[in-house]
Amino acid sequence: MRGSYWPWLGGGLFLIGVIINQVPLMLVALLLLLVWGATRLWERYALTRIEYHRHLSAKRAFFGEELLLELEVANRKLLPLPWMEIEDEMPEGITFLKGKTTSSHKTSRVHLTSLLSLSWYHRVKRRYPVCCDQRGYFIFGPARIRSGDLFGFSKQEIEVSDLNQLIVYPRIVPIEQPGIPSKQPLGDILVKRYIFQDPILTMGVRDYHFGDSLKRIHWKTTARLGKLQTKVYEPTTSVDMGIFLDVRTVQPPAWGTIPQRLELSVMAAASIANHAMAAGYRVGLYANQRRQPIGEPVKIPPSQHTEQLVNILEALAQIHSAAESMPIARFISLESRNLPWGSTLVLITAMPTETLLATLLRMKKAGRRVALVLIGGPETPSIDGLPTYRIADDVPWREVETLTLQGARQ
Amino acid sequence: MNVMVRRLTRLNWITTVVIPAAVILMEVYWFYPWFLWLGKTGLFSVPRAPLSIGGVIFLLGGGFVATRYLLSRDWPLSWVRWGIILCGLIVVFTVIRSEYHAGYGLLDGGWFGYTGGILLDFSQAHTLMVALPAGAYLWWRGIRYGRAPMYIDTIYRNFIIGVISFVLLIIVWRVSLGAGSLEELAATVAPHVAAFFFFALVSLALINLQSIRQQMTPEDMGPSFNRRWLPILIAVIGGIVLIGIGIASIFSPEFLAFLSRLLGSIGNVVRTVVGYILIPLGFIAAGLYWVMAFIVNLIRGENIPEFEAPSFDFEKEAAEATQGQPISEVIILALKWTFFAIVVIAVIYLLAKTVSRFRASRARMDVEEVNESLWSWGGFMADVRLFLNAIWQRLWRRKRETITVSTAPRRYLKEDETDTADIRTIYRYMLRQASRFGMGRRNFETPYEYRGRLGQMVPDSSEPLTELTDLYVNVRYGETEPQRRQVNRANSLWQALKRLLRPPVPSHPQI
Numbered sequence: 001m002r003g004s005y006w007p008w009l010g011g012g013l014f015l016i017g018v019i020i021n022q023v024p025l026m027l028v029a030l031l032l033l034l035v036w037g038a039t040r041l042w043e044r045y046a047l048t049r050i051e052y053h054r055h056l057s058a059k060r061a062f063f064g065e066e067l068l069l070e071l072e073v074a075n076r077k078l079l080p081l082p083w084m085e086i087e088d089e090m091p092e093g094i095t096f097l098k099g100k101t102t103s104s105h106k107t108s109r110v111h112l113t114s115l116l117s118l119s120w121y122h123r124v125k126r127r128y129p130v131c132c133d134q135r136g137y138f139i140f141g142p143a144r145i146r147s148g149d150l151f152g153f154s155k156q157e158i159e160v161s162d163l164n165q166l167i168v169y170p171r172i173v174p175i176e177q178p179g180i181p182s183k184q185p186l187g188d189i190l191v192k193r194y195i196f197q198d199p200i201l202t203m204g205v206r207d208y209h210f211g212d213s214l215k216r217i218h219w220k221t222t223a224r225l226g227k228l229q230t231k232v233y234e235p236t237t238s239v240d241m242g243i244f245l246d247v248r249t250v251q252p253p254a255w256g257t258i259p260q261r262l263e264l265s266v267m268a269a270a271s272i273a274n275h276a277m278a279a280g281y282r283v284g285l286y287a288n289q290r291r292q293p294i295g296e297p298v299k300i301p302p303s304q305h306t307e308q309l310v311n312i313l314e315a316l317a318q319i320h321s322a323a324e325s326m327p328i329a330r331f332i333s334l335e336s337r338n339l340p341w342g343s344t345l346v347l348i349t350a351m352p353t354e355t356l357l358a359t360l361l362r363m364k365k366a367g368r369r370v371a372l373v374l375i376g377g378p379e380t381p382s383i384d385g386l387p388t389y390r391i392a393d394d395v396p397w398r399e400v401e402t403l404t405l406q407g408a409r410q
Numbered sequence: 411m412n413v414m415v416r417r418l419t420r421l422n423w424i425t426t427v428v429i430p431a432a433v434i435l436m437e438v439y440w441f442y443p444w445f446l447w448l449g450k451t452g453l454f455s456v457p458r459a460p461l462s463i464g465g466v467i468f469l470l471g472g473g474f475v476a477t478r479y480l481l482s483r484d485w486p487l488s489w490v491r492w493g494i495i496l497c498g499l500i501v502v503f504t505v506i507r508s509e510y511h512a513g514y515g516l517l518d519g520g521w522f523g524y525t526g527g528i529l530l531d532f533s534q535a536h537t538l539m540v541a542l543p544a545g546a547y548l549w550w551r552g553i554r555y556g557r558a559p560m561y562i563d564t565i566y567r568n569f570i571i572g573v574i575s576f577v578l579l580i581i582v583w584r585v586s587l588g589a590g591s592l593e594e595l596a597a598t599v600a601p602h603v604a605a606f607f608f609f610a611l612v613s614l615a616l617i618n619l620q621s622i623r624q625q626m627t628p629e630d631m632g633p634s635f636n637r638r639w640l641p642i643l644i645a646v647i648g649g650i651v652l653i654g655i656g657i658a659s660i661f662s663p664e665f666l667a668f669l670s671r672l673l674g675s676i677g678n679v680v681r682t683v684v685g686y687i688l689i690p691l692g693f694i695a696a697g698l699y700w701v702m703a704f705i706v707n708l709i710r711g712e713n714i715p716e717f718e719a720p721s722f723d724f725e726k727e728a729a730e731a732t733q734g735q736p737i738s739e740v741i742i743l744a745l746k747w748t749f750f751a752i753v754v755i756a757v758i759y760l761l762a763k764t765v766s767r768f769r770a771s772r773a774r775m776d777v778e779e780v781n782e783s784l785w786s787w788g789g790f791m792a793d794v795r796l797f798l799n800a801i802w803q804r805l806w807r808r809k810r811e812t813i814t815v816s817t818a819p820r821r822y823l824k825e826d827e828t829d830t831a832d833i834r835t836i837y838r839y840m841l842r843q844a845s846r847f848g849m850g851r852r853n854f855e856t857p858y859e860y861r862g863r864l865g866q867m868v869p870d871s872s873e874p875l876t877e878l879t880d881l882y883v884n885v886r887y888g889e890t891e892p893q894r895r896q897v898n899r900a901n902s903l904w905q906a907l908k909r910l911l912r913p914p915v916p917s918h919p920q921i
Contacts, residue, residue, distance in 0.1 A: 152618030
């Protein structure tokens with residue numbers, strides 16, 4: 001800190017000034033002491049009773065949606081702050097429509113800096129409109145707040161470690177299937193409509209008939225009416241679909257990611273999930289990667305819950321460019337065991353290795369319903385008995401309006 | 411015209427105009443009192459300052475402006491060098507010629523003969539002999555400021571030089587002019603000290619803010635930033651200087667009397683200015699009164715009254731108020747120059763603000779900013795109470811600590827003072843210290859449970875507490891002989907913890 005010796009100098013001069021009765025000397029000393037005192041005051045209290053909050057208008061957003069980021073800083077004390085610098089860490093993937101960000105030493109991070117001047121008991125809110133034009137799981141913060149005295153003698157800094165999360169869902173586009181011989185693009189599973197009863201959805205009660213399971217008796221109604229009543233469940237015709245997403249986009253053993261292919265894969269998974277749920281499937285999602293930042297594997301069992309699509313989109317939003325957790329061939333072999341036998345397995349991959357194709361054919365031969373969706377490649381390969389589709393990667397993923405599933409000529 | 415407007419709009423007024431002006435005034439106010447002293451020493455045939463305050467400003471400012479301007483041209487360095495020297499000669503000559511004209515006309519060649527005679531007359535010293543080298547030195551100082559951007563380190567160093575210079579001047583003044591000149595010293599140097607500190611602090615604050623701003627983009631700065639920091643700057647620096655003057659005046663009746671006269675003079679000037687502003691308003695009011703009286707009398711059929719011009723005798727009042735011991739002309743001159751400089755800076759600043767409204771960058775959509783006041787009397791009073799309470803608690807706690815320590819067992823004090831207590835003893839110290847503040851260990855608590863609870867109550871203590879607890883548990887229950895470095899570590903941890911263990915209330919006053 002500059003001026004650390006001022007109290008000694010000022011005190012000494014003041015004493016001399018008093019002894020020899022020199023007002024100018026006393027004035028010099030007093031002014032030195034006052035300036036030193038003022039700087040000490042700021043040094044000690046500049047960052048006390050400072051409140052900093054970051055608020056996003058939504059925690060989840062669809063691709064392309066605009067949100068409002070509000071930064072709020074309050075000085076709840078008598079000491080005004082002539083300057084306060086707030087350096088807030090922001091994700092690079094979020095576009096600021098107003099305001100400017102600067103680069104950070106951390107990868108995929110930028111800094112949003114604000115310079116403010118706060119009076120006593122004063123609060124400032126700054127609102128930044130942001131555009132979510134990239135899917136992902138984004139973390140806002142931490143922030144560093146700097147302030148100090150007026151003269152630059154000392155500077156203090158604190159870190160506000162509060163974080164805000166934002167999940168931007170991947171793009172969902174309509175699916176088209178020109179020239180596909182099969183009525184259903186993802187196999188013939190809808191032809192066979194099984195009628196199940198869902199024990200969770202109780203439609204009503206009826207009188208007990210001989211042979212009804214005791215588990216189905218509605219005991220409360222039975223007690224009220226004085227005769228046995230059996231629950232009647234709602235019928236369901238749902239069929240399971242497991243979407244398997246391969247995050248590898250380059251030929252093994254190379255490492256790396258081709259963003260265009262990865263984004264197309266994610267977009268395809270989201271669009272197929274959306275399409276299939278609208279068609280009455282119970283859809284699940286599996287990806288050979290761990291979610292960031294918690295490290296959970298991406299495994300969402302098929303369900304028709306109203307939140308299921310949101311769960312799938314959230315998981316897809318968290319797919320990142322890091323390497324896969326295991327090869328997709330092994331992953332699909334392991335995870336398919338947990339899926340009901342009648343369910344359809346849809347694999348989306350940009351790197352169909354021979355091992356993978358062999359695995360899929362083996363599953364097909366074992367009686368499972370399998371469909372392969374390839375991302376990129378020159379043309380749709382014809383694989384013996386395996387429904388295969390291709391999504392062209394020649395158009396940048398941001399400009400894709402519809403996903404065209406080009407089927408193989410059988 | 412358009413080019414000029416474009417240049418003006420792109421100009422950074424604070425960096426280009428306001429900061430240099432403040433720095434130059436800072437220099438002027440520590441340099442000029444030396445000239446005043448020289449004029450009073452009686453060393454020279456004419457008792458006057460070698461250069462007036464205007465001359466000092468002109469030389470310093472001229473050197474700065476000429477250097478900045480010539481360096482901004484795309485000229486070879488040798489041309490720039492010669493240009494600065496030439497400008498320097500012209501400016502020094504102009505200042506000397508105007509201050510030492512001795513009644514000669516502007517184009518009168520006799521002046522050169524007169525000046526040459528003074529300079530070559532070694533029998534008696536003349537202030538002109540000092541004015542010439544001083545003029546060259548001031549020009550050189552202006553060049554030094556102009557040749558490079560102003561950094562906070564440079565200004566800070568020059569501020570310290572100024573402070574040292576004042577201390578030296580006061581000593582030299584007293585030694586050379588004796589104790590009889592104390593009142594004159596107070597009345598002459600003290601205002602310069604105040605002005606020097608004001609401009610030095612303004613320069614430091616502006617350069618500090620400018621250096622912070624330079625790291626930012628225009629979008630980073632909230633619209634309220636530029637509106638708010640200037641009043642804070644003026645209020646804080648003005649407050650410091652005024653408080654300093656106020657306290658200093660307690661110690662000197664002469665200085666207090668001088669200040670009251672000074673304030674009275676300033677008040678008269680303000681009254682005169684306000685009076686002149688009120689003249690037209692007074693005439694309008696008198697005219698309106700006359701018109702109303704005219705209409706009323708016309709309706710009543712009475713005589714039309716005569717118009718009576720209002721009388722303004724504020725000049726007389728001001729003259730009466732200034733009677734008594736006159737203020738030194740030097741001070742009045744310094745005040746005038748300061749006032750002039752402040753007015754010029756204010757006008758330039760306002761012009762700059764007006765021009766900057768038309769900046770193209772203003773067309774962009776600014777980030778929305780909402781400013782809210784959280785002020786309330788209730789909150790303010792609560793803060794004041796909290797502040798006083800914190801001070802009281804701090805004093806009371808110190809007293810209590812002193813009593814407790816003095817009544818503690820001798821053994822405890824003796825061990826606590828050593829730096830090499832063993833780990834179990836240190837842990838006992840910690841338990842005692844914590845229990846004194848109501849954070850003692852409960853009977854059912856394990857060391858780890860206690861660590862967790864204490865860590866929550868005492869901020870920043872978790873890390874040393876965890877380490878000390880681990881060391882203690884190893885020694886107490888592990889039946890292992892602690893190594894020397896572990897004992898040392900426990901001692902250093904205890905030193906850190908000792909400072910942290912405080913009553914669980916906010917211990918520092920809230921401002």
